[in-house]
Amino acid sequence: MKIILAQPRGFCAGVVRAVNTVERALQQFGTPVYVLHEIVHNQHVVDDLRTKGARFVENLKEVPPNAVTIFSAHGVSKEVENEARDRGLQVLDATCPLVTKVHNHGRQYAVRGYQVILVGEPDHPEVIGTLGQIPARVVVVQTKAQVATLGFTRNMPLAYITQTTLCVDDTRAVVEALKRRYPRIIGPDTRDICYAVQNRQTAVRELSQHVDVVLVIGSPQSANSVTLRDIAAQAGKPSYLIADGSAVRSEWFDDKSTIGITAGASTPEVMVDDVLNALKRIAPLEIENLPGREEHVHFRLPDGLIARQ
Template identity: 45%
Template sequence: MCAPLRVERRALGRHVGRAAVARSGPGPARSGATARRLAAAGPRPVLVAGVAGGLDAALAPGDLVVADEVRAEGRAPVPVPSATALAAALRALGLTVHVGPVHSARRPVVGARRRALAAQGALAVDTESAWLAAGAAGGPFAVVRAVVDTPAAPLVHPGTVRRGVAALRVLRRSVPALATWVAACGAREVLLAEPRSFCAGVDRAIATVERALERHGPPVYVRRQIVHNGHVVADLERRGAVFVREVDEVPPGSVVVLAAHGVAPAVRAAASARRLAVVDATCPLVAKVHAGVRRQAERDATVFLIGHADHEEVEGTLGEAPERVVVVGSVAEAEAVSAPDPHRVASAVQTTLALDEAESIAAVLRRRFPALVEPRSADICYATTNRQAAVRAVAAEADRLVVVGSPNSSNSVRLVEVAARAGADARRVDHADELDLAWLAGAPRVAVTAGASAPDRLVDGVVDLLRGLGPVTVTPRSATTEDVRFTLPKEVS
């Protein structure tokens, strides 16, 4: 760990975790000399910690800036992939943290030059970090700077000494998080579970909204989230999609897309009453479950719908025959349900359930209702089945298992549960920013997958962050190959 000034080193102590704290000296020349000495020993983690000048008006004295990029004139920018995870560790200590570029200058900058750097997006300025980056020799690198002066409180402003002391105290408070970053650094093998990320139904749903925007122009309204992923929704919003809770929020005569999870007939009727141009993006596999429920209801059977009552897919399926469908969400509920005619019963399953969870409930229903009619083919979709199989295949090999997916994504949540039952230490993250450095420490082999509604670029973000903590070897682990494709709805094809 490099502390340019003596007071900074004193604030940090002689060691931060397993890292020795070296006084690297102020300015480019001394920083360059320190970097050459460090680099001579080969790649290693280097973390620069000290004080800096704040460039952005949003900064206050005592705030911390974690660099996601280090800049200097005449030098290529140095990216810092682990910045967001380090910032999260610092925020967990109750510190105010900003993430963004840090500019290293050859000498202190003031006035117009500071304003120019701020206009280029830099958050803070120092005179060492860019030169110290070479000391990592390609190994992990990070920068944490405590703000002393800001545009509203420049160095010449009264109280500079007091602000400097306060910044050093904040630096001292940051030590546990810095130690966590040090502990998380190291070489890793990343096991990429395959298949992962988008399935054919999700691809179709997203392409449906995109095609509707091309054909009709914005705004195109979408009832609920088109798929359960906040990043997908935000991207489509930027293109002109407007997401609503119910169709009565859509202006009469507008275009509305129904999400992949399917809707009850009452929703279609409400859309028709408002003269909406409906584009149905319901996943064909969900539509198959709806059709099965309708068939069983027509023969006056009670349909036990195995699933989670609060999920949108279950709400839509239940709406096909609410007087005939009973939602069964657990083994305990399966033991307690009844039917007016136990000889006329059937079952259906939410497509995104965990296989073992659904089977344990179905087994109880079979035992209690020998006449139970089950779907001719499995309701749980191929993508859910394949992703769960891929997780089970890597679970035993991994020290940690990361599932990328939004919190309201049923199939992503189920992947974590499947991994846990297979003995893996698994966590779900919506984005790489949510990775916990302490959890990654001491884990040389990390498996990564993603739910069927999570873009694969988010998986790339997880791998990039891990690369920011040390050398990474990526090893694909394939359970099967997917070649399913669905045609677009007729309204946009």
């Protein structure tokens, strides 16, 4: 069985920063530290951090007074920030800097009097946090069809922002629909969608041209992992979203000799190794890496953590 690994794949800089924030906080402050929501959308990452002493909560009311509290990479609302401050919690904000950039864009548009439209998934934690960061009403749209239902006048001052983890092509289509209906609308270029998301989507498109079947390693709760699976399927290749090697099924590879593997931005490389080990139990492997974009982005850890000497 020939295996071709996509490049890049797996952890992005924002996820590395978030995971390192929890691990460094445990080293600096001891156990427990409290994390509001899953730090990233990957159960293996969450379980590993839980065994090290992190406690994951869904509400700040579950956090004792003055405790070390970490906000997840997806970001939180101003209401949550204010509640943490009022309760005297020691906050480490692991919100991805690219998500914070979207918050800043949205606030700037709102202050300038624009009606803000957010292209995104209404129930995604990043969208919920972004809505709570903008001091004005924000309308969420996810599809071109929803754009057609908007009731704004053509001359109304409108601006759009986007969720960082969406499919680039789908987002571009929604933005183009907005621009056709509202020619005066302003907003960032779709290149402002997370660089890591774009790179992984480009890589899986290329990967799909060289393989018979695609395995995407990631969580079904991970928007960018689901998108990678969808892109491979749209390319006409059987594609499966799996969390780890235990989900691999030998019948997927009947009469298929070349397997492509990629991983979502919140998936650690150890899960790729786990899938490869599962495939080795099916057939001997010949493994190669597909050439792709190299990433050299690094984000500084949140204020409140002591730099490692």
